[in-house]
Amino acid sequence: MTLRDILNKLLRRQEASANTARERLQLVLAHDRTDLSPDLLDQMRREILEVVAKYVEIDIEEGAVSLETEDRMTALVANLPIKRDASGALRTKELTDDSESEPSKEN
Amino acid sequence: MATNTRIILICSGKGGVGKTTLTANLGIALAKKGISTAVLDADFGLRNLDLLLGLENRIIYTAQEVLEESCRLEQALVKHKQQPNLSLLPAGNPRMLDWLKPDDMQRIVSLLSEQFDYVLIDCPAGVEEGFKNAVSASKEAIVVTNPEVSAVRDADRVIGLLNTHGINPIQLVLNRVRPKMIASQEMLSIDDVTDILALPLLGLVIEDEQVIVSTNRGEPLTLNGSKTPAARCYSNIASRLHGEDIPLIDPSKEGSGMRDKLRRLMQTKIF
Numbered sequence: 001m002t003l004r005d006i007l008n009k010l011l012r013r014q015e016a017s018a019n020t021a022r023e024r025l026q027l028v029l030a031h032d033r034t035d036l037s038p039d040l041l042d043q044m045r046r047e048i049l050e051v052v053a054k055y056v057e058i059d060i061e062e063g064a065v066s067l068e069t070e071d072r073m074t075a076l077v078a079n080l081p082i083k084r085d086a087s088g089a090l091r092t093k094e095l096t097d098d099s100e101s102e103p104s105k106e107n
Numbered sequence: 108m109a110t111n112t113r114i115i116l117i118c119s120g121k122g123g124v125g126k127t128t129l130t131a132n133l134g135i136a137l138a139k140k141g142i143s144t145a146v147l148d149a150d151f152g153l154r155n156l157d158l159l160l161g162l163e164n165r166i167i168y169t170a171q172e173v174l175e176e177s178c179r180l181e182q183a184l185v186k187h188k189q190q191p192n193l194s195l196l197p198a199g200n201p202r203m204l205d206w207l208k209p210d211d212m213q214r215i216v217s218l219l220s221e222q223f224d225y226v227l228i229d230c231p232a233g234v235e236e237g238f239k240n241a242v243s244a245s246k247e248a249i250v251v252t253n254p255e256v257s258a259v260r261d262a263d264r265v266i267g268l269l270n271t272h273g274i275n276p277i278q279l280v281l282n283r284v285r286p287k288m289i290a291s292q293e294m295l296s297i298d299d300v301t302d303i304l305a306l307p308l309l310g311l312v313i314e315d316e317q318v319i320v321s322t323n324r325g326e327p328l329t330l331n332g333s334k335t336p337a338a339r340c341y342s343n344i345a346s347r348l349h350g351e352d353i354p355l356i357d358p359s360k361e362g363s364g365m366r367d368k369l370r371r372l373m374q375t376k377i378f
Contacts, residue, residue: 002373004291018289018294021255022303032263072266
């Protein structure tokens, strides 16, 4: 946060554009470097969530899979919050037998 | 015979970022240090290096005639009058677009490296045939980019390709830097670009109207000891390329008036 940022906030002016440029670049480069389109990434995200959901109960809505780049390395980062029950224990499929909370049928 | 010739590709992916201007200025600056230098215009479809060096009326032969053995290398090389340590070799002329293959490029460069200490290859824009030909003959590379999203994206693509071709080292030149825009945070900063591209910074060039004046005249800024910001930047880059330890110009210190001081205060990080 710089003095200029504060001034811009106070005057309700638009944020300076360099930051936007940096963020847009980081995103587009992550896709360029992996050759993954947003569609394919979304499909992969859904499949990863399905697989993980077979073993632990996760919050499908909160789950995020994204590409992050640092130096010339690009990493696929999945952030999948696992639901806890009232006792604080992780709810794995073996522990939870109440079928109402199961997001999908297993076969 | 020079055995340790440095063969350096100057490339960018995107057109118009300043490859040819950098090649011309580096060529002159190295020659002024007494280093025998050849600049090879690999962009022969749209060749311009001759124009920037003021040598456009002196080209008779190109590398193609040399390879066909219809002339000797010495006949095709155009020596710069004021800096005879610098010679230009056009790879071909625009009418013969399809002749050059990676093999041809390698043969030309190996001929040049027999008599020069530095061979600077001005790469065509894009990542197609012309680029591949030029890469195949190069050992090191300088990637030129501007602090703009399109130029940085294309530079990233080119760096990936250079890596797969085993080019090493690859260094970055950030061209057309506008200190005032960086100060008002309306332009990607030096750190932004080096962080994103993860390349060592060989140097930056401050945006300078004198560059246009010098191209109008066909006299690179480094030729006549000009002290304008871009001229100092180009000389520094040449010295660093040659192994001298010269600190980077700090763009935020380029202005010293009240307005510039206020701008600097405004970009101080508070938290």
